[in-house]
Amino acid sequence: MPRENHPDGFLKHRRAPIGKRPPAVRVRDVDEVWAPDWDDEHLRTQAERCVDCGVPTCMSGCPIGNIIPNWNDLVYRSDWKQALEELHATNNFPEFTGYTCPAPCEDTCVLAANDDAVAIKSIERAIVDRGWEEGWITPQPPTRRTDYHVAVVGSGPAGLAAAQQLNRAGHRVTVFERDETPGGLMQYGIPDFKFAKHRVEQRIQQLRDEGIRFATNTDVGTDVTLDDLQRGFDATCLAIGAQHHRDLTLPGRDLDGIRFAMDYLPEENRRQAGQRVRGVTAEGKNVVVLGGGDTGADCVATAHRQGARQVVQISINPRPPEDRPSDNPWPAQPQTYRKTYAQEEGGEEAFSINTQAFLDTDGDGRVDALQAEHVDWTYDRTGRRVDKTVVESDVRIPADLVLIAIGFAGPEPQLPEAFGVDRAPDGTIQTNDAMMTSVDGLFAAGDATRGASLVVWAIGEGRDVARQIDRYLTGRSDLPASVRTSNPAFDARA
Numbered sequence: 001m002p003r004e005n006h007p008d009g010f011l012k013h014r015r016a017p018i019g020k021r022p023p024a025v026r027v028r029d030v031d032e033v034w035a036p037d038w039d040d041e042h043l044r045t046q047a048e049r050c051v052d053c054g055v056p057t058c059m060s061g062c063p064i065g066n067i068i069p070n071w072n073d074l075v076y077r078s079d080w081k082q083a084l085e086e087l088h089a090t091n092n093f094p095e096f097t098g099y100t101c102p103a104p105c106e107d108t109c110v111l112a113a114n115d116d117a118v119a120i121k122s123i124e125r126a127i128v129d130r131g132w133e134e135g136w137i138t139p140q141p142p143t144r145r146t147d148y149h150v151a152v153v154g155s156g157p158a159g160l161a162a163a164q165q166l167n168r169a170g171h172r173v174t175v176f177e178r179d180e181t182p183g184g185l186m187q188y189g190i191p192d193f194k195f196a197k198h199r200v201e202q203r204i205q206q207l208r209d210e211g212i213r214f215a216t217n218t219d220v221g222t223d224v225t226l227d228d229l230q231r232g233f234d235a236t237c238l239a240i241g242a243q244h245h246r247d248l249t250l251p252g253r254d255l256d257g258i259r260f261a262m263d264y265l266p267e268e269n270r271r272q273a274g275q276r277v278r279g280v281t282a283e284g285k286n287v288v289v290l291g292g293g294d295t296g297a298d299c300v301a302t303a304h305r306q307g308a309r310q311v312v313q314i315s316i317n318p319r320p321p322e323d324r325p326s327d328n329p330w331p332a333q334p335q336t337y338r339k340t341y342a343q344e345e346g347g348e349e350a351f352s353i354n355t356q357a358f359l360d361t362d363g364d365g366r367v368d369a370l371q372a373e374h375v376d377w378t379y380d381r382t383g384r385r386v387d388k389t390v391v392e393s394d395v396r397i398p399a400d401l402v403l404i405a406i407g408f409a410g411p412e413p414q415l416p417e418a419f420g421v422d423r424a425p426d427g428t429i430q431t432n433d434a435m436m437t438s439v440d441g442l443f444a445a446g447d448a449t450r451g452a453s454l455v456v457w458a459i460g461e462g463r464d465v466a467r468q469i470d471r472y473l474t475g476r477s478d479l480p481a482s483v484r485t486s487n488p489a490f491d492a493r494a
């Protein structure tokens with residue numbers, strides 16, 4: 001059915017995405033921050049704001065090329081079931097993105113050039129929530145099986161998307177996961193109050209019901225060797241993420257009370273799952289979060305929920321401007337300041353802070369404060385910091401708990417080293433245009449090859465690597481291409 005043109009929808013209705021619960025309320029519990037209720041009519045009017053602009057720039061903003069105008073129109077017509085089908089055509093797990101995606105599509109929406117963008121992410125989320133509520137999302141086992149066996153190592157969004165696509169092509173898929181429960185960072189990393197874990201579990205159940213096997217508590221490289229995989233499987237996909245922490249080797253780094261974000265956050269996920277966890281919490285503490293990014297924001301929000309006395313989030317870079325600079329026009333991603341959900345709930349943000357040392361003022365072996373300087377940076381043309389002017393020296397920030405969230409340096413090295421795969425200088429696993437590593441039959445996708453990125457990219461890479469593995473095994477593939485479709489070399493070398 002052709003799409004209906006609704007050119008004046010954006011004049012009739014203001015942008016009103018699904019909101020969040022009030023900060024003062026939500027910070028007192030661990031339920032999802034999102035407002036639980038929305039009604040169909042509200043979402044219909046939001047979908048009506050889509051002007052069907054002819055050249056849907058939103059689709060080029062979406063890394064997996066979701067066919068956004070189609071499902072906007074279907075929601076406008078109240079055909080939610082068909083909208084769900086359109087959504088699943090490009091995205092295996094729309095609730096993963098509908099809840100966590102930073103929605104680059106909205107920045108590139110034509111309306112965003114001089115008005116408020118269509119609330120695309122809210123519409124995506126509403127469609128998939130409706131799908132689960134109505135029981136429309138059911139297992140889709142393949143109608144025929146091949147004799148090929150494929151191993152997927154890692155069960156984050158990349159591994160799960162690869163597994164589901166390969167299984168739908170009829171191959172027999174086993175997912176190996178080091179953790180006790182599958183899901184990767186969707187399960188252990190992203191806080192429960194940002195993405196409730198029953199949403200991962202219902203997808204895992206769908207995958208199990210489609211015939212995918214999960215081998216959890218299995219550390220590949222240690223419990224399973226490359227030789228085991230090569231003897232037991234016709235191809236393997238490494239989707240092991242990029243969780244190798246960056247560290248700060250400063251004086252006092254070995255003091256107690258200084259922790260990596262990715263030790264601290266999964267511990268809280270496990271606590272919420274009812275497991276006994278021994279690690280320290282932020283209760284009653286002065287917390288300093290080092291790192292101004294999203295992982296840092298999740299630490300801030302977690303520390304508040306644990307009852308921290310004070311939380312300061314430190315960024316080495318200056319505060320971004322409120323308005324788009326002239327050299328950053330639409331449809332480029334805006335490089336502007338956006339208050340995070342965590343900062344809405346409280347805490348302090350400090351910018352242009354260069355940390356110099358961790359201090360133990362009372363000599364008990366525990367960190368008490370951070371010593372830093374407030375600086376003005378000079379950058380080169382590539383955006384690299386090259387010089388600084390000290391604005392204020394000897395800045396001291398009280399800290400009983402320091403959480404390091406300054407990014408990741410590619411995948412943890414053990415498995416790539418054990419398997420002898422080539423890596424790029426930034427530590428990521430190198431692959432050719434067919435997404436194969438330097439070892440024949442061993443493919444890789446997701447953060448393991450891109451470096452720490454986004455859920456939406458991981459899903460797209462998982463879809464693409466499945467297509468490449470299918471072609472490697474059978475010489476052709478009917479699986480759809482995804483994020484790398486714009487690369488003409490992509491299909492050439494499979």
Ligand SMILES: Cc1cc2nc3c(=O)[nH]c(=O)nc-3n(C[C@H](O)[C@H](O)[C@H](O)COP(=O)(O)OP(=O)(O)OC[C@H]3O[C@@H](n4cnc5c(N)ncnc54)[C@H](O)[C@@H]3O)c2cc1C
Pocket residue numbers: 100101102153154155156157158159176177178179183184185186189190191218219220221239240241242243265294295298415445446447448452453454455456458
């Ligand atoms: C705290 C935090 C919050 C984030 N929030 C967001 C967000 O809001 N929105 C967003 O879009 N992105 C977010 N991201 C990024 C996003 O989670 C990742 O880009 C995405 O999960 C990458 O998917 P992946 O499948 O490549 O890897 P991962 O999700 O990291 O999964 C890799 C899996 O491989 C397993 N594994 C590793 N080594 C082995 C081994 N040797 N044997 C067996 N299993 C192994 C790991 O245990 C893990 O389960 C966040 C990241 C972090 C750290």
Ligand code: SF4
Pocket residue numbers: 061062063064065066068097098101102103104105106120121124456
């Ligand atoms: S996956 Fe992300 S970028 Fe794509 S449509 Fe959904 S919110 Fe937008």
